Amino acid sequence: xxxxxxxxxxxxxxxxxxxxxxxxxxxxxxxxxxxxxxxxxxxxxxxxxxxxxxxxxxxxxxxxxxxxxxxxxxxxxxxxxxxxxxxxxxxxxxxxxxxxxxxxxxxxxxxxxxxxxxxxxxxxxxxxxxxxxxxxxxxxxxxxxxxxxxxxxxxxxxxxxxxxxxxxxxxxxxxxxxxxxxxxxxxxxxxxxxxxxxxxxxxxxxxxxxxxxxxxxxxxxxxxxxxxxxxxxxxxxxxxxxxxxxxxxxxxxxxxxxxxxxxxxxxxxxxxxxxxxxxxxxxxxxxxxxxxxxxxxxxxxxxxxxxxxxxxxxxxxxxxxxxxxxxxxxxxxxxxxxxxxxxxxxxxxxxxxxxxxxxxxxxxxxxxxxxxxxxxxxxxxxxxxxxxxxxxxxxxxxxxxxxxxxxxxxxxxxxxxxxxxxxxxxxxxxxxxxxxxxx
Amino acid sequence: xxxxxxxxxxxxxxxxxxxxxxxxxxxxxxxxxxxxxxxxxxxxxxxxxxxxxxxxxxxxxxxxxxxxxxxxxxxxxxxxxxxxxxxxxxxxxxxxxxxxxxxxxxxxxxxxxxxxxxxxxxxxxxxxxxxxxxxxxxxxxxxxxxxxxxxxxxxxxxxxxxxxx
Numbered sequence: 001x002x003x004x005x006x007x008x009x010x011x012x013x014x015x016x017x018x019x020x021x022x023x024x025x026x027x028x029x030x031x032x033x034x035x036x037x038x039x040x041x042x043x044x045x046x047x048x049x050x051x052x053x054x055x056x057x058x059x060x061x062x063x064x065x066x067x068x069x070x071x072x073x074x075x076x077x078x079x080x081x082x083x084x085x086x087x088x089x090x091x092x093x094x095x096x097x098x099x100x101x102x103x104x105x106x107x108x109x110x111x112x113x114x115x116x117x118x119x120x121x122x123x124x125x126x127x128x129x130x131x132x133x134x135x136x137x138x139x140x141x142x143x144x145x146x147x148x149x150x151x152x153x154x155x156x157x158x159x160x161x162x163x164x165x166x167x168x169x170x171x172x173x174x175x176x177x178x179x180x181x182x183x184x185x186x187x188x189x190x191x192x193x194x195x196x197x198x199x200x201x202x203x204x205x206x207x208x209x210x211x212x213x214x215x216x217x218x219x220x221x222x223x224x225x226x227x228x229x230x231x232x233x234x235x236x237x238x239x240x241x242x243x244x245x246x247x248x249x250x251x252x253x254x255x256x257x258x259x260x261x262x263x264x265x266x267x268x269x270x271x272x273x274x275x276x277x278x279x280x281x282x283x284x285x286x287x288x289x290x291x292x293x294x295x296x297x298x299x300x301x302x303x304x305x306x307x308x309x310x311x312x313x314x315x316x317x318x319x320x321x322x323x324x325x326x327x328x329x330x331x332x333x334x335x336x337x338x339x340x341x342x343x344x345x346x347x348x349x350x351x352x353x354x355x356x357x358x359x360x361x362x363x364x365x366x367x368x369x370x371x372x373x374x375x376x377x378x379x380x381x382x383x384x385x386x387x388x389x390x391x392x393x394x395x396x397x398x399x400x401x402x403x404x405x406x407x408x409x410x411x412x413x414x415x416x417x418x419x420x421x422x423x424x425x426x427x428x429x430x431x432x433x434x435x436x437x438x439x
Numbered sequence: 440x441x442x443x444x445x446x447x448x449x450x451x452x453x454x455x456x457x458x459x460x461x462x463x464x465x466x467x468x469x470x471x472x473x474x475x476x477x478x479x480x481x482x483x484x485x486x487x488x489x490x491x492x493x494x495x496x497x498x499x500x501x502x503x504x505x506x507x508x509x510x511x512x513x514x515x516x517x518x519x520x521x522x523x524x525x526x527x528x529x530x531x532x533x534x535x536x537x538x539x540x541x542x543x544x545x546x547x548x549x550x551x552x553x554x555x556x557x558x559x560x561x562x563x564x565x566x567x568x569x570x571x572x573x574x575x576x577x578x579x580x581x582x583x584x585x586x587x588x589x590x591x592x593x594x595x596x597x598x599x600x601x602x603x604x
Contacts, residue, residue: 135541139544142545145544152484153488156482166482
């Protein structure tokens with residue numbers, strides 16, 4: 001990375017305040033304190049008020065849950081729908097297979113495409129190219145922005161086709177869908193996905209051309225892993241340190257802790273500490289599950305089977321774009337409409353667990369329902385809550401690498417380090433204020 | 440030929456958030472005014488796609504924090520402060536303000552863009568506008584008709600209002 005060394009006295013920051021960190025979803029702040037040039041405190045402060053979703057799901061009919069949880073996030077509503085649906089079906093003893101399962105996976109591909117295209121080009125690329133925002137970047141890099149918009153539009157259209165609308169979809173339900181598409185309805189989107197696949201391969205080449213700081217961390221990666229598939233909506237929870245558990249055991253191994261300076265809970269792996277969820281974790285634990293085209297794209301971008309540099313998450317997201325377009329095309333190619341758009345699901349008293357891979361990482365849900373299907377309790381652990389401690393840890397290690405930089409340059413780099421995680425603070429509990437202080 | 444478009448933004452299932460779309464619906468009934476109407480949720484790529492090729496565009500959306508319930512705020516794309524406030528009223532990360540900013544940078548902003556924001560009240564579950572916002576909607580309908588040189592008259596043909604141009 002460029003470090004433009006300056007004299008120590010001139011460069012040493014005393015305090016840096018960014019009123020609003022853009023290009024993240026949600027409101028929060030970060031304070032970094034330096035003492036004698038060393039980091040003495042890093043606090044990711046989530047001051048967005050608690051949203052109480054888990055509380056107001058209590059007493060609702062289990063069939064209402066996916067439409068409520070879809071409201072948690074405008075960027076990844078499918079993830080919230082899918083994790084809740086899987087958990088509720090587990091509680092009711094129902095398993096959805098065949099075309100309905102494939103359609104869910106297809107819907108999820110749409111969300112990955114729209115979310116990753118947005119983050120790679122519009123939210124993260126400006127950091128690497130030195131622009132305040134995608135709007136500023138657009139003046140000099142119009143072709144990049146056009147590609148981003150085209151990719152995102154294809155993702156939006158896929159979500160709208162299967163979900164009923166592009167934001168907060170309404171067609172997914174416990175047991176399947178309210179309406180399943182016909183083959184001919186899927187055909188036009190396949191043509192657009194072919195083009196999106198080309199654009200995704202271009203996105204990998206673009207991301208690989210960027211400059212990355214030499215910054216690798218020994219993360220414990222955590223993601224889903226499936227016997228045959230790159231993980232989207234199903235699998236066991238595995239980690240790079242040997243964890244391999246069914247989703248139902250999540251809370252035996254991971255715990256959420258209150259910290260006084262954040263309204264979002266911090267997750268830790270019991271006895272291990274911070275862990276890392278998201279594209280880097282998925283990729284590093286499931287490289288062998290990627291289709292050859294995506295593996296080849298990753299290799300030609302200079303990635304190995306494991307990636308520990310969080311700044312290279314932009315490359316990994318682009319590789320996942322290739323996967324999502326490829327997978328969507330595969331599903332459409334083999335699609336046979338289901339006999340019925342949904343299975344009948346009768347409630348029964350019990351508890352169900354569900355986890356799926358939101359674009360930002362593992363998303364865990366647990367619901368207890370009574371015999372009539374009313375929700376007794378709900379627990380939702382979003383990816384950004386799981387990554388908070390890891391983001392703080394990254395900054396502990398990254399800030400000392402920045403000592404030659406001015407206050408403004410340091411601030412910029414710290415914001416970039418946070419955006420490596422594509423954090424969705426709204427999910428975890430909208431601006432991120434960054435404050436850097438020297439004592 | 441000049442393509443004129445009215446885009447109504449919002450969610451008709453969330454009370455006053457449906458104000459923009461209700462404007463588009465009422466205007467769609469005026470069949471002879473030489474403009475099209477379009478409804479959407481406000482996502483940036485959909486907006487930019489919708490106004491591609493249109494030279495005159497009217498955007499109507501609900502807003503919060505700009506005045507009393509039902510009050511109408513009209514401005515152009517250059518009004519950065521109000522656009523910022525408009526952004527804050529959106530639930531989407533890439534919404535109306537981003538669409539305008541990107542389109543301006545990419546040179547695809549319509550030649551003429553007018554934004555009408557209607558101050559929302561309740562935006563809870565369920566369709567239906569509050570009486571104040573309903574009056575705001577009609578005010579915007581009248582403003583657009585006036586702006587496009589269409590005057591509604593009181594006669595109707597086959598259930599549609601007839602316009603005088």
